[in-house]
Amino acid sequence: MQRNVCCSIFYLLLCTLGVSAQPNVIPSVPINLQSLADFKPSGSNWKIVGDAFYDLNKDGKASTKSGTGVLVNDLSGKSKDHLFTKMEHGDLELDLDFMMERGSNSGIYLEGRYEVQLFDSWGVKVPKPSDCGAIYERWDDSRPEGRKGYEGHPPAQNVSRAPGLWQHLSIVFRAPRFNGTGEKTANARFLKVILNGVTVQENIEVTGPTRSAAFQDEKPTGPLMVQGDHGAVAIRNIRYKSYGIEPVTLTNMKLSSYEGKFASVNDFNTLKPNREMDIDVLAHLAPGSRDKFGGKITGTLHIPRTGEYYLSLTLPWIPAEVNKTVRNGAGELKIAGKKIVSIEPEDGGHASTKVTLEAGDHPVELAYFKNFGLWYARSNDITLAVEGPGVQYTTLNQVIRAEDPVGEISLLAKNEPVMQRGFMNHHGIKHTHTMSVGEPGQLNYTVDLRKGEFLQIWRGDFLETTPMWYGRGETQLSAPLGSVIELSGKPSLTYLADQNAAWPDSNATYNNMGYDVDTNGRPVFKYTLGSAQVRESFAGEGDGHKLIHSFTVTSTGNAQSTGEIWCRVAEGSEITQLPNGLYAINDKQYFIELPGKEKPVIRTTPQHTKEMLLPVKPANAVGTVTYSLIW
Template sequence: MIKITATARFYCLLSVGWAMGASLAVAQPTPTPGTPISLNDLSAFKPATANWRIVGSVRADLNKPNTLITGKGTDVLANIPQSNTPPSEKDAQKYNLFTNLQHGDIDLELDYMIAAKSNSGVYLQGRYEVQLFDSWDVRSPRAIDNGSIYERWDPKRPEGQNGYEGHPARQNASRAPGLWQHLKISFQAPRFNANGQKTENARMIRVELNGVVIHEDVELTGPTRAAAFDDEKPLGPIMLQGDHGAVAFRDIRYVAYDKPRPELVNLKYSVYKGKFEKEPEYDRTAPESEGPTQVLSASVTRIPNEFLIRYTGTLRVSEPGEYRLNLGASGGGGMLKINNQTILGPGRSNGRGQATLPKGDLPFELLYSKFVDWARPALGLAIAGPGIREFVISDANGGTGEEVDPIIVDAPTNTILRSFMDMPGEKNTQGRTLRVVHAVSVGSPDGVHYTYDLDKGALIQVWRGSFLDATPMWHDRGDGSSRPMGMVQRMGAPVLFLAKLASPQANWTADTTGSGYRPKGYVLDNEDRPTFRYQSYGASVDDKIRVLSEGKGIQREVTLTNPAGDLYARLISGTSISPIENGMYLVDGQQYVRLDDLNGAKPTVRDANGRQELIVPVKGKVVYSILF
């Protein structure tokens, strides 16, 4: 990984070698929507104490610790503590909730909401905890913080050393209390032999919090602290911790991996020397070498370039159903046939395909033609199927090819980087992902960052965690774009912040036509924080965005000189904007908007094109905060 600091990024010359890999994305499974756990009632769980209930809605008050406010209905599981005093460690287990489901290898995906200052956890097999915690104001996570894998505990160790083997989240990807957060866990259960002896430790293969990878391939030597069981087993329930604080869950889904993997048997290879851009006539072409083998690999030949390897054999399938296959053939092309069906290729260097496979021994054929002289030979094949997590069925070292060393921009001080910025989920007029071409990203040592669109005077995204991945911009020739690395809150397609409206219900200005919009760049304060300047509708505008204390969000102060009449500011848009306590608004359950100083103006929530917008008439100054 290459890290670019605030000072060095403007002056370094990057010499990054061209890399061409087999592009085989395996060993990094991400949960997919699977079997839902019903939240119509508590029947999916073991008998529960009164702190657990099914509700229809839930929200939190930022100023009331350990408190959730619920409404009647179904589809949300809430833990509402019956006392503000946590139970003793001896009594704690009875307040936890266990699924009837007993699982081994599993992908688990859910939404959760944590109350202010609250604490909970998700235990895989009732033994291995991913921590849920109000870590809103944390910059560098510890093992007790949100998304971390909690530590193990040994009371016999010396005082102060009882906790061990905790794994902090890579970065703080948390949302504010009272906002819905999304957790994905790919878990591998411990392995045991026929005598019940453990042969392999459990693993958190991958954990994502709010779209950010915070753990990869973490080995778990035993149960974490406060587990329901001290031993380890092939199966166990999901446990939701209920003895510490208020928390709610919804949309709990899982994919269980409990079926036997397909096997390659009777595998043979033949190597043909030469440049093959199409399949040869085998009865007329003598192989350079041939023989039996145990594994698919490019290393069966030492020819560096211009060769073809043909593998034939049998794929033994125990579980019939739909299978997904991922082929990587670096520096050339490949073709895959199973059961006399062409699944991938011919001639593709990498790709994914799928096939419905019956149970039994199926004919298998794979071709790898290497003809690009500057690429390293690499061949990889991965398979996933019903009840089978994607796994590498080839040489594990042969499928990745060359990898690009990421170019990461940190923000140890206030940092500014101009680049293109893509907006996932937003489309341009050609139906492609919208790209903001005059984007300015501003990083903060507090771990809260934002991107500003100079073409619209618009705040387009804010995020918490690490700053920018500049690999797409600076690797090789680059495409000019960078990517935020933390938990991102996007503001939708950028529009002008200011518009002149005949009434509060008039359509918002679609572009800059008639607005007199002219960007004037930005000026830096003594801490290198920018204030953006532009002209719009005859007014001179200063747009100052600053990080709130403890990194809880950003505050935006927009000041106008000589504002025109009937001028409005569009503060936020969303599917749902609801007023809550303390002059705040909740937007889509994903962010809060706090109105700090509107200079006496009254805000309006209005419907617009199937969405809602929060707008306010401008009287010289607008100050508001986004907490997320």
């Protein structure tokens, strides 16, 4: 089909010409869970409820709350049907939350044929193709015993959470391809499966339907299917982006190169280019100085479908630090002569916008300049990304460079606890005096030794230390390898005048005294809080199912003038006591278990969150507090 330049029918609706700090991406389509109207008729096992409770300690102790927003598979009756969406898809991005009953088994089938396993894999040390996040095996009864199942792919690591907690699953799926006669030309492929924030599958090819698929043939499209005959599962927040197979393309690119120091891309209008050349990747490829240059790239942008598109432009040589007295570079993108997005020095090298484009071919012009190079931003590559209706987020004409290969430098906790001092990001802020500890049961945590703050917990592998130990150790950060739950990061202990006093952001009387190492190789953190001496410790228990957090507080002075010492156990949008006695934190993100019949104070903060507090009750000048985190 001939493609015409359709300037005359081209129109723009700019949502913003300013900088977007976060990608202003095209929104996903929700599946309505106010009723079952978005699903094909199914058995009575599928219900819409307001909430679900699965007891982490007992099988089959499920209960639900009336309402809407949560899809549950209730197997208490005779019906055990699968559930199919009315929506049929090919290429797909899928996001959903799910909750497993103890010992339960379910699955999400893309096109009703290719399964991502949902399973209660809590605490499994070596995951298999039947565990949560796996691409389930194919099956052939004609194969020898022990080999009937084949091509199963276990998750890269087990980051499954406890039964009764909400978990998150993201899938990027590429449907099989077929030619005009219906012959398959490419297999289905899971480009990514992300479980609880961790990539557990990447670029996995599936040669045919997996075991127990609804259909044994293969087609370009099919419905989503949720397995209903194996076990109880709850699902909410189902959202998707469905894609066609025709991409956005950028072709016929030509570069006009200019040399000199520039103040604006408009400076090019009166200059003759030093060089003109055809290019096929987005980069300043003209020979000459690495600095003091400008460029103008023209080309043809093909849009497959009329609609709203997200465009993102990045010039990596413009520093994130703002120095308004130094104009290192700028850039702008025009489509059909109209400015769509621009980058100024204070934008940190990145800008994005939404724009409505008609289907067809459009002339584009990308102008930019660079006045000097920075040692940490030497690249002259340009990133232009697009996403739109039926078009997956795509980086156009990207430069592929063979960089100096660096293997991952990882630190794992296998047979004993492992401690690592260093820098750690928490809520986007670098903490410079942290210790991370990995437990053999794949329970890990980080504390800030300078402030006495409990920062985060995670399940799965321990740390990647490449940014700390390779070369100059750029960023100097260690990074958790597993699924992280970031805690609020405020002090764990403080003096309060009474139980209604506000919890402080920091403790002026906190003084770090280092740490001891106990006989099991775990650190015991020591510090003073006013006149009190504190020993704080953590220990994994139950084969990695819970993390016990303990404090021993010895008072050496008169605390009546400053109030009592309290422990802040948890904070979240919600704190709810469950029928089994556990407390669900932050909409069932993790559980808190208290010993015996301990009753916490649960209160509302000025920020409208909930806090759980326990008093440190001294007996003979020594008080203790212990609680467990379960996730």
